[in-house]
Amino acid sequence: MNGIDIQAIFFDECEESLQAAEAGLDACKAGTQDGETINAIFRAVHSIKGGAGAFGYEALASYTHVFENLLGDVREGTVPVTSDLVDMLLLALDSLRDHVESVRGGTPAPDDAAIKARLAEAHENVGKDGGAAAAEAAPAASAPEPAAASGSSDTDDLDALLDDLLGSDPAPAAAQAPVEEAAEDEGEVEGDEWALYVCPQAGAMDNGSEPLLWLRELVELGGTCVKCDESILPQIDEMDPKEGYLAWTFAMPGSVERDKVADIFDFVGEQCLVLYGEEALNPPARERKVAAPEAKAPPAVAPAPAAAPASAAAKTEAAAAPSPTAAAPASQSIRIDLGKLDQLIDGVGELVIAQAMLAQRLTNEGLAHFEELAMLEGLVRDIQESAMAFRAQPISSVFSRVPRLLRELASSTGKHVKLVVAGETTELDKTVIERLSEPLTHLIRNAVDHGIESAEDRQAVGKDPEGTLTLSAEQKAGRIVIRIGDDGGGINREKVLAKAIEKGIVDPEVHNLSDEEIDNLIFAPGFSTAAQVSSISGRGVGMDVVRQNVKELGGRITIESRPGQGTDFVLALPLTLAISDGMIVQVGDQSLVVPLTHVVESLSPAESEIKGMGRNIRMLNVRGQFLPIVPLRQLTGGPCADASAEASMENGVLVVVETERCGQAALLVDAIIDQRQFVIKSLDTHYRSVDGVAGATILGNGRVALIVDVDRLVLDMTSRRQAPAEAA
Amino acid sequence: MAVIELPRLCDRAAALALKGDLADTTGSEALPVDAGNVERMGMAMLQVLLAAQRNEPGIVLTERSAEFDRALAVSGLTETFNTGAAA
Incomplete structure (x- = not known):
């Protein structure tokens, strides 16, 4: 370290x-x-x-x-x-x-x-x-009083630790003084000194290493040993001299740079715990490596039966009975460098691919169905889920920044907004959390600036003058659903439509837009209803950027607005960005992956269930609901002629998918091959962004398969077909 | 009483060898330990001596080399061991 x-x-x-x-x-x-x-x-x-x-x-x-x-x-x-x-x-x-x-x-x-x-x-x-x-x-x-308040939970109080270290009584006045002052008062540690903790582990004496030589170097740098912790040293007949039982706290002169000290421990690696500054005064609790003598047989706790005086029995009892003087249990968490976790995730990704390749190879050899393969698949999935869980963080780390944002907005807009939070313990991938902050900030600024009315306007319509912003998060169908809701006036659709027409976003001749379509206009690039550009929102790029950010996270955003009652922005995000479940489908000679989160069902329809609408559109009748059919053959660069579509429809399979903006649609594929985990590789990084393609993955046969961007593909294809149909 | 003489090189191997002798000691008087020849002192030996010191009847250092004292000083244990002549 x-x-x-x-x-x-x-x-x-x-x-x-x-x-x-x-x-x-x-x-x-x-x-x-x-x-x-x-x-x-x-x-x-x-x-x-x-x-x-x-x-x-x-x-x-x-x-x-x-x-x-x-x-x-x-x-x-x-x-x-x-x-x-x-x-x-x-x-x-x-x-x-x-x-x-x-x-x-x-x-x-x-x-x-x-x-x-x-x-x-x-x-x-x-x-x-x-x-x-x-x-x-x-x-x-x-x-x-500080002394009473501290107790066991106050053991991280630096002053208390300093006092403990220096053997003095913790005084309230000392608790108020800076570290240096408190130290000076004791006359043992100079004002500019800093603490160092050295705890050699088992193995610190391997290969000729000698911890006492490190201590000697510290002394040569001007350090002074102020404490030798012998608390976990066992009795001599229970000790292993190769273990590390001692730990030292040193006071180092302020003139000695930390790097200089760190150099001493450069080659020690993880065989010695070295802590600096405040951490040195608050080292983790150490576990006894064997039963401590005082824990052996305190009659009140564990009476030693006369018939069982053997030391082995005593050791067992001592180990089981908590000793009042035993060290506190070690911390149940550790800090891990994020880079190491990313390496692990990458490794797990490769493991998933390797496992898929093995399964494919065995299938080709006619050995697909045997227990060990299923066991391996289960284990790989378990490891993948565990690895992903390491990166999971509660969304509270993002939500916790919102109160400050609201305070700032209150001072700039005069709108005082009450915050209601639910589901803040919901966990999602750290990367998702980091990238969620920006769109969330935009949405909240937008909600306060545009959504929630002024106190006067709210009172005029009988509302509480203080607005309410609701943030909630929950896990739903393999996704994280985040809702940002306000109790404002809702989206003024007339105003939005007029603005969209004025800015040329919507054709003035089109008058049949649904409420949902009008609401979604606020995501159009350059759209803004704000009369003036403010520092809060109204730059006309915010909501567009929000949508883009959410999309880049593999998520989607929808609006639920109720006139006079408020607006909810609903973000549906993936739990993780690295590995997902998908349906592998065959289209021509290509394999494609349809993310499972979009898939509703798959079916082979009867001819009577497919209806034509004009020249370009085929609709599938699913229990009375007509869904547009989107042939995936177009994505693979194959012919999109109707004849081809008709031909493949006879023998093909339709996969019904749920989309963000176009409701449900039916993807036409030649066959469904498999359903399995896939590792997402970015096309942007390795090639370039391609419309309708969310990324790529490596299949079990070693071939690259494109991951279908279902939302974009369906939106593009339906709008492309509607255009000529409407023109006709 | 026999005096246990610490070797010049008090490394891990020496500590392992000496641990048995110190652990098996019985009697009512502290076991005399001669550290007068110690030229290199290691943590393993220090731990063994500390454990032996705690183990009744403990140990008493009859001789201490400068190097031994230095090792005690850097590890903050100068005042820990009983010092005296062999009984």
Whole structure:
């Protein structure tokens, strides 16, 4: 682990801390102002401060110090939790997020003078007024005393850890002081020193490696060992000298660069856990490698039967009985570099292909049906699902940014919007989440700017002056469905149509557009009903970009608008971008893949169920519903003459698919070959974008097959056929 | 009482060899250990000595080489071991 890795961890933790603080402040705003909530906010900001100090991010450390001072007052109950205070703390948190982003991006620190002054002023006023009255005025907001509040859950409190490390009592005043000050007070660690944790694992002494030599190098750099952790050292008859039982915490001089220390452990690899800064003060709990002697037979917990004094039995009991002095269980999660996960996903993708190729080869040899192949297929699927699950993240990481967006919109539009969130624990692929942020932001800006009316207009029609934005996510039929709904006035279809005609998007002679078609006009490039271009929306590119973004994610977006009641934008997204299930169909000499999420059913219709409409259109009668027939032969570059279509229709199969904008349609193929997982390879990356083709994959026979972009294909073919038909 | 003399090279192999001797010790008096000849001290031996120190009746260091003391110092264990003459 090098400095860059540790920095990455710091930023990950910053993100978690920011989310925790925001959740806490939201809870405060909703009325939950108990001690644990306040403590959680304090800890989150405190944690960022500790890391910022350790990494030398001065602006961030300075800002968090001021922020934390006020939070300390709140925690001690000297400042009551009022709505105004929470609003200010939320603004302060927004600024903190900006600070973290600037550090992460290497950009100049944001201008925090105004908010910093407000925080400092609030903090200083407490000192002048004396806090007792304020604390009495808001007893519910008072947090427990730091010592009482900490308990086991507070073990990540940097000050507490420092105190523990230095063997002093945690004092409330120390909790307010910066790391350096707290350290200086003890006189053992200089103000600019930083902590280092070294924990050799089993194997650290392999191949002639010697951990004590690393420690010696640390001392030569000026480091001082402040703690040797012997807590998991077992009794001598139970120990294996090859194991690593000891761990050390060093105080390193501020003048020593981290890289210099990292060099010492360059070739150690994963045989030694090395932590820096705040992390060094909060190392993960270590597990005892054998039963600890004190856990052997405490009578009250596990009375040792006289008949079973053998040490093996004692060991078993000791291992089973939790010792009060035993180390806490190790963390149940680990951090993994995303690049490594991507490598795993790629490997799994290749495994899926290799498994398909093996199955194909065996089929060709007449060995298709045997148990081991089915077992392998099941295992590959299990591995694929597990690998995908590693990348899954709750959508709350995107939803959690919305409150800030609404606050910003409230200050720029004057529209105060209440946020209702559901299904925020729904998980989807990290890549999808990352790329979802932009379209979601556009949609929310659009909902507040265009959808939700002003407070006066809402009151005039008997609505709550405060609008409501609803965000929900759920897993449905192998897809993630995200709904962004507002309770505004709904889409003004007359206005939309007029604007579309004015901009030449719609032919003025066409008057038979459905409500759905009119709603979808807002996705047309260059469409905007906003009278003026604003910084929020109305640039005429937002909704077009939204649709494009969603499409690039392999998803689709639909609109459900109710005049006077509001509008819902519904995004249907794939769970993952890498591997999917598909139906392999044969068209001429080509194999194509139809994503299974589109497939409704397949059938071989009787001749009487196919009706012609004009020269170009064939319709399939499916239980009284007529669906356009789209021959896939056109996609493969084959002849599209009616005669050919007629010929293939007699012997072909129709696959009924659900599309985003054209409802259902029937794809005409020669035969259905198989149904299996396929690994999506981008055509854009390897060739270029092709209309009607969503990508490519490698089949079991090693050949490349195109993945059908069902939505685009059906839309193109139906509109292409309608045009001459209408002209005729 | 017999004194256990630590070898010049206190590496992992030496620790494995010495562990048995230290573990099998019985009696009421601390086992004398001579660390006067130690020229290289390793973590494995340090762990064995620490475990032996905890194991009743423990150990007592009769001699300590400079190198041994240095190893204790860098690992923050200078004050951990009992030091004294052999009984």
